[in-house]
Amino acid sequence: MTVLPSSPVDARAGAEGTRIDLDDVCRYFEVGDTVVKALDGVNLHVDESAFVVVLGASGSGKTTLLNLVGALDAPTSGTIRLAGTDLSTASRAQRTRIRRNTVSFIFQSFNLFPGLTALENVRFGADVAGRADAADVAARVLEQVGLAGRAEHFAHQLSGGEQQRVAIARALATGNPILLADEPTGELDFRTGVAILQLLREQAEAGKTVLVVTHNREISRVADRVIELSSGHLVADGPPAGGRAAIDDLRW
Amino acid sequence: MVTSRGLWVRWSWRDLRGRWVLVTAISLVIALGAGTYAALLSTSAWRRASNDASFALLNTHDVRVRLSQGSTVAEGRLAAVVASIPSAASVLGVRERLVVPTQVSAPHDLLVPGELVGTATGTDAGVDDVWPSAGRLPGPADDGQPVVVLDRQFASANRLPATGEVVMSGGARASYVGLGQQPEYFLSSGGQAALPFLSQRSFAVVYATLATAQALTGAAGQVNDVVLTLRPVDRRDPAQRPVSQELLADQVAAELRSALAGAKPAVSAVVSTRGELPSYRVLYDDIAGDAKLWRIVALLVLAGAAFAALNLTARIVEAQRREIGIGMALGVRPAVLAVRPMLFGTQVALFGVLLGVAVGWLVAIPLKAVLVEMLPLPVWVTPFQVDVYLQASALGFCLPLVAVAWPVWRAVRVQPVEAIRVGHLAARGGGLAPLLRRLPSRGRSYRQIPLRNVLRTPRRTLLTVLGIAAAITTLVTTIGFLDTFNATLDDAQHELLRSAPERLNVSLTAVEPADGDVVRAVRALPETDTVTAGLMLPVTAGRQDRTVDLLVEVLDDAALWTPTIESGTAHGGIVLASKAAADLHVTVGDTIEVTHPQASPEGLQTARTVMTVAGIHPNPMRAFAYLDPATATAFGMSGATNYLTVTPASGTSATQVQRALLSIPAVASAQAVRTTTEGMRTGLDEFIGILQIAALVTLLLALLIAVNTTSIGMDERARDHATMLAFGLPARTIIGLAIAETALVGAAATVVGIAGGYGVLVWMAATTIPAVLPEIGVVATLSTTTVLAAFALGVVTVAAAPLFNIRRLSRMDIPSTLRVME
Incomplete structure (x- = not known):
């Protein structure tokens, strides 16, 4: 297993800054003549710094949930409050501010900027969040994810695992209290995937709320809390069955 | 079945409909290129057909005999000479004429130099007929009466009515009863002055019967010119078969020269054929010269369109590479x-x-209008040029296919797994971006993105740059032509006005004694201040097999104006324009043979004198040459004058001096030197009409390319933009980054485009322009305005193109964009 540094970045926000409230949230899509209920009456409250895994099969609505929490999308009905801000009624500018200062994304396919080096990609996160010490933060975070030696490499010169670590570092460099990860291990091999989970776990232990969306039930074993979705409905919410497992125990 | 033909056709049709906006844009780019190419190149065929029809309509002469300036012979004598030559049976029509330079006062207070052309009437086949465009021609009852026809182009340029009154030198009044044109004056040759670019507006031709012209000028029973047409060569006649119409004309001209030289007393005259008629020669020669110019402009437009089509189409196919990979798998x-x-x-x-045919038809409309305005021939024939359109269509059709074949070839060369892989497109090589890695980066990281993106995909950037640059090159070349001609005229004006800018050039109808009555009469006018008497004569300078027509002015030390001497001196020989020296391949100290008129007891005759090139002057007009009085003794006209330089008395305008001079019969014309240069500029304005149309089309093309390229660029960056939005970067900042990126591309394209345009301009100034306009020495010039306009187009317009995407970006469906891009 890849050993990752274990000195997470401090969150800038306190407990209130990580609070997520979804009340009777629905998100419907019209596809031709059909209405697809991606989320249907979901109620969810996250008020602690934790490693939360949203589990579900393909089409269960988990990515839609992540997009709503991340202020990338708006609900058809219901209320979403994030760090005290009502996203349901927020203006475009307010949602942009939420994305800039409250949540950070980690994508399945990394979405690194191909024209920037690893270090510059990480610094992008710090810059967007308006951190005055962006250069120092970027260097420190890149070192924390074990890629100080790859700082000057471009995305195409990095392996998949390295690219995902850069993507995580970019999200961490924002200093935002909530990390939203969409299938962060989806394109990675087992060993690299586990290392990435380790890294995300450490962020939760350091006070951030980490919301990981996955269809991989094995990953939910290391979560503090597992939320399971099926056909747009929340069907389970609680600690993993059988208690939280150690990361070293994971197998897939 | 996957490979069924119907499926592929339907699928490609869906591709077409799915990207209809871009498809329309590409088609429009191709259409602009092909249509403009076809329309510009159609002008050659139109002009040739119109020239043929117009010269045939008016029975344009095959041979002409023109007596030396100021000399006349009795009516009938020239016709008798024609009748005496061995080939007299080949002569179809003969007309004796009296052609006299004159000053013309016309309605609207106009007073300009011009020519009175009196042609004998007859019942045989006409020669150099007048074509009436308005009013009527003088009838038999008007013969000898002061009834004339005014030149159509002069009247049109000055918005004169179809009938009115004109006053000519010596106060001769005449009614003009119509407007008309004669082949010799289809293009204003400046009459005896033979200045290039003399505007139709400032040169009046008055057509009359011979008897009327004789009456108006007081030259009763006198003629100085004869024109004749020849019978068409019968190709079926074995005796005539090897003889062409041109060879027959040359033979008749040679016989006439011999007959004139042998006449008692000898007659000093110039015999010329139709091919030497300035309007004929220029109108036909211009077609070939202009065709070269238009072909280059058309090819530039087509090249710009080609690059754009290649770039845009290639990028659409690039987007299908993953699907191609799936097919391979x-x-x-x-x-x-x-x-x-x-x-x-x-x-x-x-x-x-197909759209190109419509565009070509649309572009042809203003082109035809400009041609008719620029070359007002009696007949204009502008049929649809099928062959030219087919040629343009073939080019326009092949280019997009090449554009598609290239990326397809590249796509099928990669391993299927590479093409299919989700991250394949995003994680491609860094291009030239790593070159910037070591550069210290200041400010926020995302500000590096525009330059990195430009360098990251150098091939795509290069194609984009070349596409926009081709359009800018075309624009710079076309507008650069205008700059070049304007700069040339500025140089000429600067040289001519460097001293005594208010002076008038006064030509006399004949050579007069420098201290004679005419000069004394001019000096006695209260409207004149200084009057200097000089000589101005047309000569031909030759060196080996090269010849140049010159207008030589004899300048003494008292001259009001003298030319700048670029090298050598003003004394001891002839002073040539640098263009004339270059064309003759001579420099200061070399000798040339000058064929010139020479006064003798028998009258004017042609003589040859070897002269040393004493100096070079910088006036771009090749014809201007100067002699000191000592060298001019070769003319045998010491103490004589045919040309005065006059400055107005204090408080007197040039027009007042002209009107005063009109009262003196021996004054042929008087023109302010400033008017001469302004006339040149006016003539140029008409000439450049077509260039302006080409420039307008190019501008449209460049804008279309810029906007579409940027639009595609925004599509290609959608994934990056969605990521930026997901991280909370405001849309305005992203638009700012896009603007910076396109500005970089635009700046590079502009620099390449300006350099390319200047290069083409320099090349054309050295090759094509001398062939089209041999009388002028031009130096490729780009004005600051043109450079700034190119920058405005290439940088500002291209950079502003992302602004069209503000709405789309601010309303972007971020999750969908990220998902689709995966």
Whole structure:
């Protein structure tokens, strides 16, 4: 297993800054003549710094949930409050501010900027969040994810695992209290995937709320809390069955 | 069945409809290129057909005999000479004429130099007929009466009515009863002055019967010119078969020269053929010269369109590379995989070519209008040029296919797994971006993105740059022509006005004693201040097999104006324009043979004198040459004058001096030197009408290319933009980054475009322009305005193009964009 540094970045926000409230949230899509209920009456409250895994099969609505929490999308009905801000009624500018200062994304396919080096990609996160010490933060975070030696490499010169670590570092460099990860291990091999989970776990232990969306039930074993979705409905919410497992125990 | 033909056709048709905006844009680019190419090149055929019809309509002379300036012979004598030559049987029509330079006062307070052309009437076949465009021609009852026809172009340029009154030198009044044209004056040659670019507006030709012209000028029973047409050569006649019409004209001209030289007393005259008629020569020669120019402009427009079409189409096919990879993974042969994009390209090309016919038709409308305005011939024939359109369509059709074939070829060369891989497009090589890695980066990281993106995909950037640059090159070349001609005229004006700018050039109807009555009369006018008497004579300078027509002015030390001497001196020989020296391949100290008129007891005759090139002057007008009085003794006209330089008395305008001079019969014309240069400029304005149309089309093309390229660029960056939005970067900042990126591309394209345009301009100034306008020495010039306009187009317009995407970006569906891009 890849050993990752274990000195997470401090969150800038306190407990209130990580609070997520979804009340009777629905998100419907019209596809031709059909209405697809991606989320249907979901109620969810996250008020602690934790490693939360949203589990579900393909089409269960988990990515839609992540997009709503991340202020990338708006609900058809219901209320979403994030760090005290009502996203349901927020203006475009307010949602942009939420994305800039409250949540950070980690994508399945990394979405690194191909024209920037690893270090510059990480610094992008710090810059967007308006951190005055962006250069120092970027260097420190890149070192924390074990890629100080790859700082000057471009995305195409990095392996998949390295690219995902850069993507995580970019999200961490924002200093935002909530990390939203969409299938962060989806394109990675087992060993690299586990290392990435380790890294995300450490962020939760350091006070951030980490919301990981996955269809991989094995990953939910290391979560503090597992939320399971099926056909747009929340069907389970609680600690993993059988208690939280150690990361070293994971197998897939 | 995957490979069924119907499926591929339907699929490519869906591609076409799915990207209809871009497809329309590409088609329009192809159409602009092909249509403009076709329309510009059609002008040659139109002009040739119109020239043929117009010269034939008016029975343009095959041979002409023109007596030396100021000399006349009795009516009938020249006709008798024509009748005496061995080939007299080949002569179809003969007209004796009296052609006299004059000053013309016309309505609207106009007073300009001009020519009175009196032609004998007859019942045989006409020669150099007058074509009436308005009013009527003088009838038999008007013969000898002061009834004339005014030149159509002069009247049109000055908005004169179809009938009115004119007053000519010596106060001769005449009614003009119509407007008309004669072949000799289809283009204003400046009459005896033979200045290039003399405007139709400032040179009046008055057509009359011979008897009327004789009455108006007081030259009763006198003629100085004869024109004749020849019978068409009968190709079926074995005796005539090897003889062409041109050879027959040359033979008749030679016989006439011999007859004139042998006449008692000898007659000093110039015999010329139709091919030497300035209006004929220029109108036909211009076609070939202009065709070269238009072909280059048309090719530049087409090249710009080609690059744009290549760039835009290639990028559409690039977007299909993943689907091509999937096809490869499914075992479809590369040739079959190429069918869909190739069908797509074919449809775009076909659409573009069909649209090109419409564009060509639209561009042809203003082109025809400019041609008719610029060359007001009696007959204009402008049929649709099928062959030219087919040629343009073939080019317009093939280019998109090449554009498609290239990326398809590249796509099928990669391993299927590479093409299919989700991250393939995003994680491609860094291009030239790593070169910037070591550069210290200041400010926020995302500010590096524009330059990195430009360098990251150098091939795509290069194509984009070349596409925009080609359009800018065309624009710079076309506008650069205007700059070049304007700068040339500025140089000429600066030289002519460097001293005594208010002076008038006064030509006399004949050579007069420098201290004679005419000069004394001019000096006695209260409207004149200084009057200097000089000589101005047309000569031909030769060196080996090269000849140049010159207008030599004799300048003494008291001259009001003298030319700048660029090298050598003003004394001891002839002073040539640098263009004339270059064309003759001579420099200061070399000798040339000058063929010139020479006064003798028998009258004027032609003589040859070897003269040393004493100096070079910088006036770009090749014809201007100068002699000191000592060298001019070769003319045998010491103490004589045919040309005065006059400055107005204090408080007197040039027009007042002209009106005063009109009262003196021996004054042929008087023109302010400033008017001469302004006339040149006016003539240029008409000439450049076509260039302005080409420039307008190019501007449209450049804008279309810029906006579409940027629009595609925004599509290609959608994933990056969605990521930026997901991280909370405001849309305005992203638009700012896009603007910076396109500005970089635009700046590079502008620099390349300006350099390319200047290069083409320099090349054309050295090759094409001397062939089209040999009388002028031009130096390729780009004005600051043109450079700034190119920058405005290339940088500002291209950079501003992302602004069209503000709404789309601010309303972007971020999750969908990220998902689609995966």
